[in-house]
Amino acid sequence: MGKFVNNVDEFYKFCEENEVEYVDFRFTDIRGAWHHISYRMDAVDAGILNGLPFDGSSIENWQPIEKSDMLLKPDIETAFLDPFTADSTIIVICDVYDIYKNDLYERCPRSIAKKTLKYMEESGVGDDAFFGPENEFFIFDDVRIWSGVNQTGYRVDSEEGEWNYGTGYEMGNMGHRPGTKGGYFPVMPTDTMVDLRAEMMQVMDDIGLTVMLGHHEVAQAQGEIGIKYAGLIEAADNVQKYKYVVKMVAHLNGKTATFMPKPLYGDNGNGMHVHQSIWKEGKNQFYKEGEYANLSEMALQYLGGIFRHSGAVASFTNPSTNSYKRLVPGYEAPSILTYSSQNRSAACRIPYGAGEMATRIETRFPDSTACPYLCFSVLMLAGLDGIKNKDVPVGPMDIDLFELTLDEIKERNIPQMPRTLREALEGLREDFEFLRPVMSDEFINAYRRYMFTSQVHQDEARPTGFEFKTTYSC
Numbered sequence: 001m002g003k004f005v006n007n008v009d010e011f012y013k014f015c016e017e018n019e020v021e022y023v024d025f026r027f028t029d030i031r032g033a034w035h036h037i038s039y040r041m042d043a044v045d046a047g048i049l050n051g052l053p054f055d056g057s058s059i060e061n062w063q064p065i066e067k068s069d070m071l072l073k074p075d076i077e078t079a080f081l082d083p084f085t086a087d088s089t090i091i092v093i094c095d096v097y098d099i100y101k102n103d104l105y106e107r108c109p110r111s112i113a114k115k116t117l118k119y120m121e122e123s124g125v126g127d128d129a130f131f132g133p134e135n136e137f138f139i140f141d142d143v144r145i146w147s148g149v150n151q152t153g154y155r156v157d158s159e160e161g162e163w164n165y166g167t168g169y170e171m172g173n174m175g176h177r178p179g180t181k182g183g184y185f186p187v188m189p190t191d192t193m194v195d196l197r198a199e200m201m202q203v204m205d206d207i208g209l210t211v212m213l214g215h216h217e218v219a220q221a222q223g224e225i226g227i228k229y230a231g232l233i234e235a236a237d238n239v240q241k242y243k244y245v246v247k248m249v250a251h252l253n254g255k256t257a258t259f260m261p262k263p264l265y266g267d268n269g270n271g272m273h274v275h276q277s278i279w280k281e282g283k284n285q286f287y288k289e290g291e292y293a294n295l296s297e298m299a300l301q302y303l304g305g306i307f308r309h310s311g312a313v314a315s316f317t318n319p320s321t322n323s324y325k326r327l328v329p330g331y332e333a334p335s336i337l338t339y340s341s342q343n344r345s346a347a348c349r350i351p352y353g354a355g356e357m358a359t360r361i362e363t364r365f366p367d368s369t370a371c372p373y374l375c376f377s378v379l380m381l382a383g384l385d386g387i388k389n390k391d392v393p394v395g396p397m398d399i400d401l402f403e404l405t406l407d408e409i410k411e412r413n414i415p416q417m418p419r420t421l422r423e424a425l426e427g428l429r430e431d432f433e434f435l436r437p438v439m440s441d442e443f444i445n446a447y448r449r450y451m452f453t454s455q456v457h458q459d460e461a462r463p464t465g466f467e468f469k470t471t472y473s474c
Contacts, residue, residue, distance in 0.1 A: 002208060003077050008049060011076050015041060015090055018081060022089040025052060025072050026240075027096055028109050029059055030447060031319075032371030034240055037072075038089070049074055051097060061450040062107055070105065071097040078237055080207045084248045093237055106440045109373035110233070115438045116377040117232050125278060125298070125387055126285055130360070131376050132229030132275035133239055135368050138221050138264070139193055139250050139257050152462055156263055158221035160192055177220065180267045184218045191216045193223050200249045201225055207245070209238055219268040229275060232380065236372035239272075243368070259368035261318075262325035269326030271334070272368045274317075274379060275351065277360040278302070287359040292396055293341040293350035294359045300339075303348055303361055304393040305386015306379060307337045307415060309434055311427015314418050316378040317366035319451060321421050321459040326367060334364035336404075337415040338395035345401040347417065348393075365417055377438065385434035422456045 005011045015023075023044045026036045037054060051071035056063035063070060078093035096108035104111035121127055142157040157164070162179045176189040188194055197214040204211045210228035217224050225246070230238060243259060250257035262269040277286045278298070286299035306313055318324065327335040339348040339361070349362045366375055385391075394414055401409075409416065418424040425448055432444050 005079050006077060008076055011079055019088050020090045021087045024089050024091045025074055025094050026091055027072055027094045030107060030109060067100055069099055071099060073097045083203050083206055106443045109371045113233055113236055113373040113377045116380055119437050123384060126280040128279040129232050130229045130277050131232050131235035134273040135242055136217050136224045136270040137246050137257050137259050139255050140221060143256050160220045181218055183216050183220050183222055185215055196253055197223055200246055203245050203249060207241060232376050236376055239372035261323045261367040270368060272366045273362050273364045274366050275360045275362045284356045284359055287356040298387055299361060301387045301391050302383035303339060304391025306382045307393045308391050309382040309431055310337055311418050311424050312431045313378050313382050314424040315428040316374045317370050320369040321455050323367050323369055324420050327417055335417040336401045338397045339393055340396050340398050381435055425451055
């Protein structure tokens with residue numbers, strides 16, 4: 001469906017036709033969370049659309065209190081009607097502007113993504129880039145979380161959970177459940193989320209996303225909806241819209257949705273596979289007929305750059321301690337840094353499709369805790385550095401990599417993803433030169449410090465239930 005408005009005049013006309021009462025301006029922080037401020041429609045004039053003030057010091061890890069004044073710069077072409085508000089509301093996605101440096105804010109993820117795209121164009125490698133994320137999610141009936149000085153824990157529940165085979169329900173226990181790793185493509189009644197996904201797909205279509213498919217995923221209570229690829233900025237915008245719809249539709253149906261990478265022990269986790277290709281003058285630069293999977297030398301070098309910078313890359317593509325509980329052997333975890341045509345056990349799969357239009361790479365290790373703007377930007381910056389340095393990735397490897405032992409992986413000299421967020425952030429500490437054409441040293445340092453203090457240190461300091469189970473009686 002695409003855009004609803006192309007300019008300010010169309011924006012006002014669209015608002016009038018839809019009797020809009022509120023304009024909701026949204027922006028993204030470095031963790032990928034959406035924030036918003038709502039204006040009455042009659043207060044939105046040309047001045048506001050050129051930039052509206054807000055307090056940057058109240059956003060975690062942004063401006064200091066003495067330099068807190070910032071501006072939101074609305075991108076009018078992103079406007080769409082909010083499908084969930086009681087009063088007619090139009091949402092507009094914004095960039096953040098730094099009034100002190102008179103430039104796009106260096107910690108604004110969407111601004112970083114715009115600078116990344118400009119850097120690619122200036123490099124001469126291409127004039128367009130397409131990204132196709134695949135965001136997986138879980139839908140639970142109930143979630144309970146607690147954490148304190150003397151206790152910590154969680155409990156999630158779903159009628160699909162195999163732990164409920166013996167549960168007594170008021171209407172009876174029907175017994176149809178996918179089971180651990182048994183959720184790929186079952187029909188009703190085993191798949192309980194058909195109508196819920198259909199509602200999500202319809203709402204996504206209503207707000208301008210091009211929806212192609214929906215299905216149950218491998219894990220119990222897990223689903224996925226496929227939307228069409230787009231340019232780097234639009235694809236990241238779409239992830240924000242996609243997550244908003246999934247969470248809200250679940251919420252309004254008395255359910256709770258999460259994109260957390262590994263909420264269930266012993267079952268598959270949530271990923272955000274990212275399809276990528278670079279184009280120039282209408283030609284796919286990743287395509288060369290007759291080569292392995294029709295991949296060009298440029299495509300392999302791009303992938304080689306991602307693999308070479310895997311530690312630093314992972315600190316943005318997998319930026320939570322929970323991310324690395326997904327990237328363990330045995331759960332379709334794409335942690336081995338090689339590539340293969342169609343083989344889903346490699347960190348990069350080359351999807352089926354022999355023609356120029358379809359040839360691309362699919363990095364399978366990212367997850368949805370990543371801020372999409374930063375994730376896509378860092379993948380591209382690492383890839384562009386790979387092209388510059390003519391990196392060559394290990395592969396192709398068409399064997400089932402999940403069958404290899406750790407010793408066999410080491411014997412074959414196959415690199416792997418970092419095992420923890422700490423390891424990834426240490427990689428970023430040592431390897432960030434490839435980011436500097438777009439990201440400032442101030443941002444990189446602030447990001448690393450923030451992830452250590454908000455994630456790593458907090459996680460490492462807390463005892464877990466497993467630790468009590470294995471060490472309490474020692």
